[in-house]
Amino acid sequence: xxKAKGAIVVEKARCKGCGVCTTVxxxxxxxxxxxxxxxxxxxxxxxxxxxxxxxxxxxxICPDTCITVxxxxxxxxx
Amino acid sequence: xxxxxxxxxxxxxxxxxxxxxxxxxxSYCPGCGHGTVHKLIAEVIEEMDIQxxxxxxxxxxCSVLAYNFLEIDWQQxxxxxxxxxxxxxxxxMPEKNVFSYQGDGDLAAIGTAETIxxxxxxxxxxxxxxxxxxxxxxxxxxAPTTLPGMAASTCPAGRDVSHDGExxxxxxxxxxxxxxCYVTRQSVHTAxxxxxxxxxxxxxxxxxxxxxxxxxxxxxSNCNSGWKMTPIKANEWMEENMFPYYPxxxxxxE
Numbered sequence: 001x002x003k004a005k006g007a008i009v010v011e012k013a014r015c016k017g018c019g020v021c022t023t024v025x026x027x028x029x030x031x032x033x034x035x036x037x038x039x040x041x042x043x044x045x046x047x048x049x050x051x052x053x054x055x056x057x058x059x060x061i062c063p064d065t066c067i068t069v070x071x072x073x074x075x076x077x078x
Numbered sequence: 079x080x081x082x083x084x085x086x087x088x089x090x091x092x093x094x095x096x097x098x099x100x101x102x103x104x105s106y107c108p109g110c111g112h113g114t115v116h117k118l119i120a121e122v123i124e125e126m127d128i129q130x131x132x133x134x135x136x137x138x139x140c141s142v143l144a145y146n147f148l149e150i151d152w153q154q155x156x157x158x159x160x161x162x163x164x165x166x167x168x169x170x171m172p173e174k175n176v177f178s179y180q181g182d183g184d185l186a187a188i189g190t191a192e193t194i195x196x197x198x199x200x201x202x203x204x205x206x207x208x209x210x211x212x213x214x215x216x217x218x219x220x221a222p223t224t225l226p227g228m229a230a231s232t233c234p235a236g237r238d239v240s241h242d243g244e245x246x247x248x249x250x251x252x253x254x255x256x257x258x259c260y261v262t263r264q265s266v267h268t269a270x271x272x273x274x275x276x277x278x279x280x281x282x283x284x285x286x287x288x289x290x291x292x293x294x295x296x297x298x299s300n301c302n303s304g305w306k307m308t309p310i311k312a313n314e315w316m317e318e319n320m321f322p323y324y325p326x327x328x329x330x331x332e
Contacts, residue, residue, distance in 0.1 A: 007085040018109030018302075018309040024269045041108065049082050057269035059093035063113025064104055069093035072085045 006054020006071045010044050014066035017041035021058035021067060027051040030058055096124045102146050109309020111299030112140060114266040115208060116147050118276045119177075123150065126283060132175040133167050135160040137184040140215045141208070144179055158189020161196035164203045175286055177204035182223040183213045186248040193248070200257025200291040204282040207249070207294060210301040211320060218304035222246040225323055230304070245323060249296045253330040259291040261330040265298045267313040271326070290332070298324050 008030070015037060021044050022030045031047035044067070046052065054071025098120035106112045123129050129150055136144045138157035145152035155163040160178035168176040185193050185207050196203065212230055213219040220230040220237060223245050227236040237245075253261040260282055264275040275297060282293035298320050300312040307315060 005081070005085055007082045007090075009086060014103060016108035020109050020267075020309055020313070023310055023313070046082075054085075054090075054092060055269075056093040060117075060272050061114060061266070061269050063106065063108075063110055063117075065095045065099060065113070065117045067093075068091070068095070070086050070090040071092045072087075072090045 003053050004071050004074050006052040006069065007049065008046060008052065008058060008070070009068045010046075011066035011068075012037050012043045012045075013039070014064050015041060015043035016064055017043055018063065019044070020061055020063065024057040024061050026055060026057065027053055096120045098124045098129055098149055100147055100149050104147055105143050106140060107303045107309075109300065109302050109312065110140070111210070111266050111297065112208060114272060115206065115275070115297055115299070116141075116144065118266070118272065118279055119179075119206070120148050122276060122279045122283060123148075123175075126280070128175050128283070131173065132177070133171070135164045135167070135176070135178040137178070137180040137189075138215075139181040139184050139213075141179055141181065142215075158184050158187070159192055160184065160189065161192045161201070161203070161205060164205070165196055165199070165201045168201060168203050172202070175204075175283060177206055177283070177286075179206045180208070181214070182207070182209045182211065182248075183221045186246055187222050190248075194252065194255070197252045197258050197292045197294070198255045200255075200259075202286055202289055203292060204279075204286055205292065205294045206279070206282075207296040208299050209296055209324065210299045210304070211245070212301050212304040214301040214304045218301070218306075223248075225319060228319070247324070249294060249329055252292075252294055257291050258294060258330060259332045260285050260293040260328075261296075262294070262328045263296040263298060263324060263326050265316070265321075265326055267300070267316060296324075298326070 032042040056069040059067040059069040
């Protein structure tokens with residue numbers, strides 16, 4: 001059975017690059033960007049989007065609440 | 079990429095920023111637990127549909143600006159006096175949901191008297207206590223909760239218990255008072271702990287609605303800047319050093 005497919009949207013300008021989301025992601029989807037945002041922080045982004053299962057761990061732990069999480073049922077995006 | 083765009087659709091949305099949080103950027107350092115706890119309070123308020131009837135009491139400390147971040151009514155107390163102000167607000171307006179939001183320097187140091195007596199009277203309020211073992215806002219000075227041997231700006235060689243005493247476990251003390259109905263210690267450093275903390279906050283607000291007495295939710299948190307660590311390293315250090323002294327879990331639940 002295929003896993004659920006997920007995706008996140010990081011509000012780049014609000015992210016402070018703390019990296020806490022990278023530690024709670026079970027499939028290592030998120031990394032901090034080499035570039036910086038307007039505040040000078042290395043913002044989080046989906047480095048490995050295919051692995052996202054939409055568990056929402058990153059969204060609920062983000063101290064600045066800048067991650068929105070989507071999840072499609074398995075097979076729905078084929 | 080097209081696959082991602084096919085997932086990002088309103089019907090697939092499972093987590094978004096609650097509207098009880100304001101649009102303002104938090105003034106906290108990157109990775110600070112304050113932000114996560116603010117968000118959890120906002121989500122609990124949204125889920126219980128009590129945004130119009132909730133009054134928060136902000137402390138002195140980094141979270142003195144909390145009124146900028148949650149779209150509810152706020153009062154701002156003098157340092158340590160949040161439980162006294164919460165008492166007044168709740169007694170004058172018993173139909174409101176009242177909570178104080180305090181740090182360890184506020185609740186367990188300068189406000190010890192107010193804290194203990196509000197709990198002893200069993201005031202029907204929620205107290206949210208962020209314990210990071212340090213005075214974060216003023217430059218990382220030693221707090222009553224600083225761990226033995228832990229360096230702070232006023233004890234650079236580490237806390238010496240022969241001079242400064244042992245760290246105070248204020249939640250255990252408050253749990254012995256008959257006025258408290260619920261005393262718990264949680265953290266927000268992993269997703270599982272965040273979910274548990276949210277449940278604890280919800281239970282605390284429900285206790286208030288059931289007139290059960292004082293509920294205290296302690297959150298063992300980090301202070302990356304004060305501890306001089308990266309956010310990820312601070313969370314690891316907290317797990318290794320803070321939790322053995324401040325074990326997580328319910329201390330009292332009635």
